[in-house]
Amino acid sequence: MVKVSNGKSLPQPMRLYLSVDKLSVQKQEMCPFDTNELGDENVPGENEIRIVKIIRDENTGLGLSIKGGAEHSLPIMISQIFKDQAADKTGKLFVGDAIIKVNGEMIVHCTHDEAVNILRNAGDLIMLTVKYYRAATPFLKKEEKGKDGNDIKSGSDKTNSTNNKTLTLSKKWVDVTVVPLTMGYVTRYIYGTDKLRPNGFEIYGLNCIKSGIIFCDTPAILSQWLKYISDNISTLIQLEIRMYNRFCSAAERIEFMGWVNEGIRQKTLEINIWNAYELKFFAIKGSEVYFFENPPLKADDWAECGSVYKLYESQLKIIKETDVYDERQHCLLFTAVGNVVKYLSIETRQELLKMENAWNTSLCSAVRRLKEVKYIVNVGKPRVPAEFKIDWNYGYSLRDTQANGCIWRYRYSQLKGSSDDGISSLKLLFRDEKTGGIETREFESSSLELILYNMLAFAGSKFSLVDSKYSHPII
Template sequence: MAGETPQSVEVVKVGFLGLSDGKREPEIVRVQLTSDSLVLQREETVYGNSLAAISSQVNNFDIDSNRERSVILRRQKSGGLGLSIKGGAEHNIPVLISRIFKDQAADQTGQLFVGDAIIKVNGVNVEHSTHDDVVQHLKNSPDDVKLTVRYYRAATPYLRAPAKRSRYSSETCNGNATVAENDTSNSEWKTPPRSPTVPLTGGRYEKRWTNILTIPLAMAALTKYQTGTDKLRPNSFEVWGGDGVTSAVLHCNDVTEVSDWCRVITTAIAAANATFIKISNDTASPLHQITHMGWMSERIGASKSFQNWKPRFVALRGEDMFIMDTPPVSQRDWVRCDRMYKLHELMCKMNRDQEVLDDRLYCLGVQLSTGESCYLSVETKEELTLWLGAIQTATHHAVRIIGRKTFGVSWQRRLSALTLDFTSGFTLYDGENKTVLWTYKFSQLKGSSDDNKSKIKLLFQSPNLRHIETQELECPSLQALLFSMHAFLSAKLAAVDPMFVRSLANMAV
C-alpha cells in the first residue's frame, strides 16, 4: 500500500495523534515510530490500484501540451478550490497543480488535472510568477475563479519526487492558505484527458495512508516545553530532526498518553544515537572516542523574568565537552566548535528542587575553572541521570588520555611545580633544579581546604600511618587545580573500585 513503512523496518509503536502547525486546530494523523524514524501519515483518497500503474497510464496519454484550457472554479465554503499547487519562478518552473481533492471544486469541473501549469488567474498572466505571488492571486480572487492552464508533461518527475524539506503545512487551497511543499507521489492523481485508444483500466478510488513527514531519529530531539520557555505544552510534545528545522508538534488525549509516547520516542532516539556513536568510534582514534551526545537546553538570562531557553547539541568526545548549535556532520564541525571545555577542568552538579532557577525540573549546572558557567536542562529524571553518569565516565576517560597535569605553585615561599599523575599521585618539584621535594599517592590524601582565592592546604597520611602531614600551597589558578584534583581522584577511584563510584553517582541523583 502506498505510503506504508517498508516491512524491513521495525515498527515500534503506532497510534493516532493530533498534528499542529500552530495556526489551526490539530489534524488527526497516524504516527508510526520505527527503529530509525518517526513517520507521520495522512489518510487520503487516491485513484487507481497502484501508483506505478497510474504513472504508466499517464505517460501514455495523447495530450496536446501546447493547448491552453480555461476553467471556471467556484470556491466552496468547505474545501475552498479543492486543489494544491507546487513550484514557481523560484524553482525555474511554472506553478503546477500538484493535488486535486475528490468531490471538491477542482474535481467537480472534470477539466483540471495534476500536472496542469497555471498560466493565468482571472486573466492575469502568472506563468513566470513565484509560488507566493500565485497564492496571493488565488486568495484575493472572488468566489468564481477563472484559471487558464496548460498540461506540463515535463513536471511529472518534479511532482512525484519527495520535497527537499519536509515540514508540516496545510496543502489545501481554501482561500486562506496555499502551501504545497510536501506533495508526494501519493497525492490523488486526477489524470489528464486520454486518448480513446488508451483506456484507463483497473482504476478506482481508494483510501490510503500517505507519508507527509518523516523525522530521522539519529540526533533528533523531543521536548514537552513550549519553544524557548520553561512552560510545559498542555498534553502535547514537539519532535524535531537533527537539522533543527524539520519538526512536528503532536497532541495527545491526556498526560498518560504524552508520557507513554515521550518514553518510547526518547528511548528510540537514544538507540539511534548509540548506533551513530558506535559507527563514528569504529573509525576514530582512541583520543577522539565519543562517550555520549544529544540535545539539551541551555538557559539564557540571569533572572526568571528575563530568561530564554535555547536548544544545544552537547557531545562528550575525547577529553572535551562540546556545546554546539547543531549536531556535527563532518570533522570540520568539531574543529570549528566555538564552545569546547576540558572535562578535567569543569564540575557538574545536579540542581536540587530548591536550587532550580525556574519551572524546569531536571537541570544541571556546569562550572568552569575560568569562572564561567552554563545551566542545562533535560526532559526527564532518567535522562539527567544518564547525562551525569556519561559526564563522569567521559571525565575518567579524559584523565587517562592526558595522564598528568602540572600547576605552578609556591611552597614555603619557593617557586615549585605540583604535578598530578594518574599513576603516581601528587609530586612537588623544585622550580629551579627540578628535584622532587615530596610525593604522595592519591590514597594518602585525607582532606583539603582552601581560602577560595589562591591558598590550599592538603592533608596527607604519613607513610607510617602515625600522623597527618600538612602541605600548604599557593596557586594562582586555584579553581583549575581543585577541579583537576577532583577529576584525577575520581578517575583513580573508579579504576580501583568502579562499583563505589557508581554508588556515589546514584546517591547524587
C-alpha cells in the same frame, strides 16, 4: 490517533506513524484510486514528497496543466506536461503529481481556480512541493481536456471512466509532516520555558523540521509515545556514534551525544533564575566536552565548535530534585575553568544517567592518558618557586626546582581536606600514615582554579575505579 496543532490553531485529529528513523504526522484525505492493474513506470515512490524548482519561461509559462480542486474533493493534480517547456526541463515533475505547496504556501484546500491564480502569480522562480499518486496517472493521461485544458470533470458519484479505466475516490492517510529522528529531539516542555504541556509533546528534527504540538488523550498514551520515540532517537544516535568510532583512535572516541537545554541566566536580577532555555547539542568526545548549536554532521563541525572544554578542567554535577531553580526536571550544573557556569536540563532521567556514566568513563580515560600535570607555585617565607605535580600513579608531590629534590609527597587517600582564598592561595590537609596526625601544606599559584579542577579530576577518577559511586568531597 492524536490531535496536532501548530501552536496557533486548534488541534486537529491526525495519526502518528512511527518507523525506525522517522515519525510521520498523517491526516485523512479523499484521494484518487485506480481499480485497474497498472504497469510499471520510471516515476517517484508513492509516499515520496519532493520539492522541485521551476524557472518560468516568459513565452510559454510553466508548461503544465492541472486538474482537480477542493470543489471536486480532489487534490490539485498535474494532468499534462508540455514537451521542452519549463516543467518538462526540470526532469523531476510527472503527470500524477499532486501539488501540495507553491513557494511554501499550502494549496491542498484550494479550489481549481484559486490554484490556477496562485501558480500564475507565483513569480519567475517557483518551488513546488509535490507528491506522486500512481493510481491517478493512467486516468490523467487518458482524460480528454476540458475547454480550458485545465479542468477536471466530476459527477455526483465522484467517479470518472475513460477507456475502461476507473478512477474512484477513497479515504487515505497522507503525510502532513515527516520528521527525521536521526539527531532528533522530543520534548514535553513549551519551547524555551520550564512549563510542561499537559498531555502534549513536540518533536524537532534536522533542518528545522517540527512535528507540531501533539496531544494525547491520556497520560498513559503520552508515556508510550514518548518512550517509543525516545528509544528510536537514542538507537539512531548510538548507531551514529558506533559508525564514527569505527574510524577513530581510542583517544578520539565519542562516548555520548544528545540534546540538552541550557538555562539562560537573568542578568538583571541578583538571584539565579534559569527558566528561559536554549536547545544545545551536547557531546563527549575523547578528552573534550562540546556544546553545539546544531548536531555535528561532518568532521569539520567538530573543529569549528565554539564551546569546547577539557574534561579534566571541568565538572558535571547532578542537581537534586529539591535544589532545582524552577519547574525543570533532571538538571545538572556544568562548570569549567574560566568561571564557566552552565545550568542544564535533560528530558528524561534515563538520558541523564547515560550522560553521567559517559562523563565518568571518559574522564577516567582522559586522566589516565594525561598521566600527570605540573604547575609552578610559590612556597615558604620568603616565597620561593617550586613544582607542584599531580601524578596518576603516585598522587601529589612538591619538588624544589633549584635543588631538584622532593619536598613532600602524599597519596590520593591521604588528602583529607582543602581550603583556598579563591584567588591564589591553597591550603591542603594530609594525614600522616605513621603518626595519624594532620599535616598542613600551603602554596600560592596564579593557576589556582586550574589546579583545583585537575585535583578533583585525578582524585575522583582514581577512586571511581575502586568505587563507581565515589564522589570527591573535599576540593
